[in-house]
Amino acid sequence: MDITVEVPTNTADQPRVFPPGVADGAHPAPGGESAAHLTEAELAGQLIGDARQIRVLTGDRPTGALHLGHYLGSLRNRVRLADAGAELFVLVADYQVITDRDASASIADHAGGLVADYLAIGLDPARSTIFAHSAVPALNQLLLPLMSLISVPELERNPTTKAEAAASGRPALSALMLTYPVHQAADILFCRADLVPVGKDQLPHLEVTRTVARRFNTRYTPVFTEPKALISDAPSVLGSDGHKMSKSHGNTIALQAGADETAAIIKGFKTDTDRHITYDPEHRPEVSNLVLITALCRGEDPRAVAERIGSGGAAALKQAATEAVNEHLRPIRARRAELAGDRGYLSAILRRGAERATGEAEATLARVREAMGMAY
Incomplete structure (x- = not known):
């Protein structure tokens, strides 16, 4: 994918004009998902000269070192999009760690490691907003109205949630794991993201986000964009054991x-x-x-x-x-x-990112409250 543009930074109040088919809010096409996601090749054809109009949400759970599967499947696309001028919000999804884990003692170390990985691959913190989930309270406030738009049976049918619950080894599905797709919806919708680089196994989660956005816009007034998935040329890199490369499988090549x-x-x-x-x-x-x-x-x-x-x-x-x-x-x-040796610098990047993300989340929450008639 070769994209060359010169871009100003987009602000929350500037109207964005999206390339046709990228963030047009279209529903999935009957009998297929072409309206719900793009491949790298399709994106390359649509973004020439228009990358500055695109807002991207991406991120990782701080559960250990990022690996080659992350890099080929998502990380390198983040750098390409940022270099092309797209506006990136990069989430350190610390709250999501406890969906399937009891301990959080090493989260701080892993969060710093994620930031080091992001910078090492070429993300510029001056042009990308890198922030921790737990540091943006307004983002989490979006969960309540969003959870009212999806049913328990719909969440229980989510195949990705089922697979993640099975992999966790827990005897019962926690409420946090069940609502994991709604947490991801809040992560994506708070900044009104247009594109989300994901693997194919995450498409069911993204469809929950699209569904929630569509239902909110229909029930109240249009506030949210229905985001699209960006599918990598390497959507599922296999590890040493022949299964998908994953930290939980211990089959990875760490960056x-x-x-x-x-x-x-x-x-x-x-x-x-x-x-x-x-x-x-x-x-x-x-x-x-x-x-x-x-x-x-x-x-x-x-x-x-x-x-x-x-x-x-x-x-x-x-x-x-x-x-x-x-x-x-x-x-x-x-x-x-x-x-990795400059923890103060890595923490400072997270603090600056949290300030920027908080502004976005509070602005979106204000729009949501106004749409729901709760701006009092």
């Missing part, structure tokens, strides 16, 4: 991992018995996953990568992947190591 550690992890990645390397995600998912990782880190087409390795087999593929990942992440790792 801060060293070169030797990365080589050892990739050496253990699953492949298959066919020595000739091809790119066939449907029939050869593990091999194609390594091909795609290599291609994305090198900026190449995955089929060209597979053709070049050809009969070299799994060993040559893993060697190529190791070299590509280490080379691509080398400057990111060096920058992160510098940032």
Whole structure:
């Protein structure tokens, strides 16, 4: 995706004119989701000269180090959008940690680590609002009116919530886990985001956000944009065990991992018995996953990568992947190591981001209260 524009910073009071099909509030097309999300290629075709009109909400839970799956699936798109002039709100979703965990003792350390990762990959805190969920009370006040717009059975049917509840290992679904999609809706809608970079497994959550926005606009008066998902070229990067790369599965390559550690992890990645390397995600998912990782880190087409390795087999593929990942992440790792030692600087970025996000959340909450006839 190659987007080149010069952009002024958008303010909350400026009217935004969105590129057709990006944030037009369209409902999902019958029989498909084309109106509800965009691929990278589709976005590239629509944003030339218009990125300054786009507002993006993205973020992560501070539960540990960000990894290669995060980077290829979402982080690099955040940098591209910001560099193109889109306005980014980057959420450190600390309150969401306790949806499926009992302890919060290490959240502060992990939050600082997230900020270091964000800056290391190239996000500029002067052009992106990086903030912690818990530091913006008005954002959480939006939960009450939003929760009135969705039913318990609708939340119980959410497949992503079911999967996350099962992965948590808890014997019963907590109320916080059940309402997790509404928390995410508040995160997205408080800043009137147009795009949300997500993996395909998060699409059900985003559809809850779109539903809540649509219902509020219909019941009261139009306040919210129905956001779209931005689907990455690597929506589901597999880890060393052949399952989606995830901190909870322990199958990741951390962005801060060293070169030797990365080589050892990739050496253990699953492949298959066919020595000739091809790119066939449907029939050869593990091999194609390594091909795609290599291609994305090198900026190449995955089929060209597979053709070049050809009969070299799994060993040559893993060697190529190791070299590509280490080379691509080398400057990111060096920058992160510098940032990690300056906790005061990282905390200051979160404080500045919280001030900016609070202003947005309070303005949105005022609009919501006025629409509901509660501005007294």
